Amino acid sequence: MRLALVQLNPTIGAFAANVDRALEALREARSQGAELALLSELAITGYPPLDLLERGRFVELAVESELRLVNELPDGMVTVFGNLTKRPAGSVGRPLYNSAVAARRGEVLLRVHKALLPVYDVFDEARYFEPGALEGPHTFEFGGHRIGLTVCEDLWNDKDFWADRLYTQDPAERLIDDGASLILNLSSSPWSRGKEVLRRRMFGHAATRHGVHLAFANQVGGNDGLVFDGRSAVFGRGGELRAEAPAWREHVEVVDIGNSARFEPAPAEEIQEIRSALVLGIRDYFAKCGIHRAIIALSGGIDSAVTAYLAVAALGSERVTGLALPSRYSSPGSVSDARALADNLGIVLHTIPIEGAFSALLDGLAGPFDGREPDVTEENIQSRIRGLLVMALANKNNALVITTGNKSEAAVGYCTLYGDTNGGLAPLADLYKHQVYALAHLANRETEVIPKSSISKPPSAELRPDQLDQDSLPPYDVLDEILRLLIERRATIPEIVAGSGATEAVVRDIVRKVHQNEFKRKQFATTLRVSEKAWVGRIYPLAHHFRE
Numbered sequence: 307m308r309l310a311l312v313q314l315n316p317t318i319g320a321f322a323a324n325v326d327r328a329l330e331a332l333r334e335a336r337s338q339g340a341e342l343a344l345l346s347e348l349a350i351t352g353y354p355p356l357d358l359l360e361r362g363r364f365v366e367l368a369v370e371s372e373l374r375l376v377n378e379l380p381d382g383m384v385t386v387f388g389n390l391t392k393r394p395a396g397s398v399g400r401p402l403y404n405s406a407v408a409a410r411r412g413e414v415l416l417r418v419h420k421a422l423l424p425v426y427d428v429f430d431e432a433r434y435f436e437p438g439a440l441e442g443p444h445t446f447e448f449g450g451h452r453i454g455l456t457v458c459e460d461l462w463n464d465k466d467f468w469a470d471r472l473y474t475q476d477p478a479e480r481l482i483d484d485g486a487s488l489i490l491n492l493s494s495s496p497w498s499r500g501k502e503v504l505r506r507r508m509f510g511h512a513a514t515r516h517g518v519h520l521a522f523a524n525q526v527g528g529n530d531g532l533v534f535d536g537r538s539a540v541f542g543r544g545g546e547l548r549a550e551a552p553a554w555r556e557h558v559e560v561v562d563i564g565n566s567a568r569f570e571p572a573p574a575e576e577i578q579e580i581r582s583a584l585v586l587g588i589r590d591y592f593a594k595c596g597i598h599r600a601i602i603a604l605s606g607g608i609d610s611a612v613t614a615y616l617a618v619a620a621l622g623s624e625r626v627t628g629l630a631l632p633s634r635y636s637s638p639g640s641v642s643d644a645r646a647l648a649d650n651l652g653i654v655l656h657t658i659p660i661e662g663a664f665s666a667l668l669d670g671l672a673g674p675f676d677g678r679e680p681d682v683t684e685e686n687i688q689s690r691i692r693g694l695l696v697m698a699l700a701n702k703n704n705a706l707v708i709t710t711g712n713k714s715e716a717a718v719g720y721c722t723l724y725g726d727t728n729g730g731l732a733p734l735a736d737l738y739k740h741q742v743y744a745l746a747h748l749a750n751r752e753t754e755v756i757p758k759s760s761i762s763k764p765p766s767a768e769l770r771p772d773q774l775d776q777d778s779l780p781p782y783d784v785l786d787e788i789l790r791l792l793i794e795r796r797a798t799i800p801e802i803v804a805g806s807g808a809t810e811a812v813v814r815d816i817v818r819k820v821h822q823n824e825f826k827r828k829q830f831a832t833t834l835r836v837s838e839k840a841w842v843g844r845i846y847p848l849a850h851h852f853r854e
Contacts, residue, residue: 307449310335310343310383311538311559313551315527317594318352319364321371325350328387329378331558336380338560341449344490344538345387346525347420347458348404350375353388353494353525354532359402359434365392372407379411384448386455388492390435391417399436406455406492408446416446420457421477427843428496428532428835431459440480451488451519451563454481458493461522467511482516488563489513491522497535497583498838499576506539506547506571514545519563526556528590531832531842533583542566554582577744580836581616584733587834588620591731592706599705603696603726604628604647604655606640607765609734611647611756612742613710615749616733623652629699630657631692633664639759646757656699660691667691689725697728706730709831714739714782716830716841717789718816719823727830735833736840738786739765780816784808788816794839799854817854824848 312331316324328345335343347353350371351364358364372389379385391403403419419438423431445454460477462468481489489512495505505522513520519542526536538551540561547569549561592600600617604610617626630644641657648655667687668675675683700707709729711721713736721727734742749755765782779785787806791797797805802813825848827841835842 307342307451307563308338308340309521309540309561309563310338310340311521311523311540311549311551311557311561312343312345313523313526313536313538313557313559314346314349315534315556315590316346316349316352316525318355318529319358319367320352321350321367324352325371325375325378327556328375329380331556332383332385333380334558335560336383338558340560341383342453343383343385344521344523345385345492346523346538347388347406347492347494348390349387349492349525350389352529353534354429354431354529356430356434359390365390365402376407376409376414377412379409381411384408384410384415386490386492388457388494391419393436400432400434402435403438404431404435404457405438406457406490408453408455416443416455418444418455418457420460421475422459422463422473424459424472426472427839440475440477444477444481445484445486452485454478454484454486454489456481456489456491458491458495461489461491461512461520462508464508464512464515466515467508478512478516482518486516486518488519488521489516491520493522493524493538494534495524496532496835497579498836498840499580502535502537502553502571502574502579505537509539509541510545510547513541513543517543519543521561526554528587528834529594530591531587531835531840533587533590533834533836535579535583547571553579554586577741577748580737580741581619581745581748583836584616584834585620588617588708588731588733591832591834592621592625595706597706597730598625599703600626601696601700601703601705601707602626602628602710603692603707604630604644605710606630606636606643606647606757606760607763608742608746608756608760609712609715610710611643611760612745612749613708613734614647614651614653615745615755617708618651618653626651626653627699627703627705628653628655629696630655631660631695632657633660633688635688639763643757643760647755647760650755650757658695660688660695663691664688686722686725689722691725693722693725693728708733709735711735712737712739712742713837713841714786714789716827717793717823718779718785718819719826720779721826723826723829727826729831732831732833735830736836736842738789739782740786780808780812784812785816788813789820792817792820793844794837814854821846821850821852 391405408416525534551559707729
């Protein structure tokens with residue numbers, strides 16, 4: 307039997323466009339001889355629709371769009387796709403199900419509701435959906451196979467794979483009890499570092515354990531802070547990878563289930579994967595929000611340089627504008643590095659010195675500040691002047707400001723609200739400083755894009771004379787490991803001390819800074835998630851007295 311993995315990039319709520327694209331891809335699959343086609347989770351609505359699911363008209367359009375899709379499916383092919391289903395009138399529970407629908411033209415063959423609803427990290431599906439019951443039909447006969455349907459998380463609870471399980475039930479076991487020989491999984495599985503390797507291992511294990519063919523179709527593209535890599539795949543009964551769709555783009559992959567050939571995926575370099583995720587995330591955020599231009603403040607430093615490099619890769623140089631905003635503390639090299647970067651990227655650069663505005667504000671505050679020594683207040687004024695100017699340029703040009711801060715700085719509060727945090731998208735906010743440097747070296751592999759001096763100079767906010775980040779922070783390689791252990795590994799202070807090599811005093815100071823600056827991160831621009839624990843999936847109270 308020939309199976310098509312239909313890997314698409316839907317836009318949330320773009321019902322007509324999503325159905326149009328699905329039908330176009332399904333016709334392509336049918337022209338390649340596909341007899342069965344598999345689409346992703348909530349392919350009609352786009353994932354995740356969040357509180358749009360509470361809008362009655364949104365639900366109605368999803369139901370109407372499903373009817374249109376079923377009635378226009380290509381003849382001679384069964385299609386399995388994801389959509390919501392309204393809970394039957396008079397029943398108890400949340401109003402919707404997250405469903406897999408198997409249909410041929412004009413006829414729904416089977417509807418299976420997602421049983422395991424994730425409510426961790428970036429997921430909150432139990433807020434909207436009622437879990438599907440494990441009783442009732444979950445399989446259908448087609449092409450000499452008994453085919454079982456699962457939706458994403460339903461295959462993420464194998465007792466032999468996970469040391470700690472979140473759910474007591476395993477829907478895959480029910481499918482095997484029903485005689486399934488082919489399991490289909492509709493996924494909207496967002497990417498983070500190493501996720502592609504984990505999925506291959508997990509699905510391969512499931513296929514081996516149950517002795518079945520297994521196929522999953524994953525969404526691709528960016529939706530707000532989540533980025534989906536695709537990599538839809540088919541696994542043989544022995545767990546071997548038989549086929550895998552390309553990452554980071556739409557694709558129709560037609561596979562003969564009976565073909566025993568193995569597929570060897572090309573090794574994925576982590577920093578290249580991060581670049582691909584961020585470029586796609588930026589591109590789709592602009593496209594799906596209808597934004598055409600980007601404004602980036604260029605300081606001559608590493609963060610703004612890498613941000614501009616990614617933006618140009620995503621949008622093209624003609625859609626990106628740089629803004630240099632030197633102050634009395636800016637080194638000549640900062641201005642020349644910003645100019646060199648703009649020339650290398652082919653973007654327009656405007657230079658607006660902030661000395662006049664800064665002096666005027668200091669004069670205006672001379673009375674209230676009389677007798678007080680300059681401190682972080684004056685530093686923040688400079689940052690907020692810059693924030694005002696980049697927002698003004700964005701407003702005048704109907705553009706979006708891309709903010710340039712990284713995860714290391716955000717974690718410890720080395721950023722200014724309404725200043726360098728201004729913007730609508732934060733591509734680097736889930737990258738530690740050492741990863742930003744790695745992206746810069748990647749950018750320069752073939753030719754110098756980011757000026758070498760931007761990479762080699764010691765990091766500085768340049769808001770006071772001779773200021774360096776490491777005046778008040780440990781070296782970034784040490785800081786990044788402390789933060790990784792704290793944020794992503796949830797390690798204790800003794801564990802962080804042992805793992806980072808830092809003293810207990812330094813670790814406690816960093817942990818204090820992280821907790822103290824939660825209020826800033828609550829106000830951040832949309833962050834593109836690439837780690838196991840990004841700000842977008844981390845929920846801490848602002849007011850608390852917990853200390854470690």
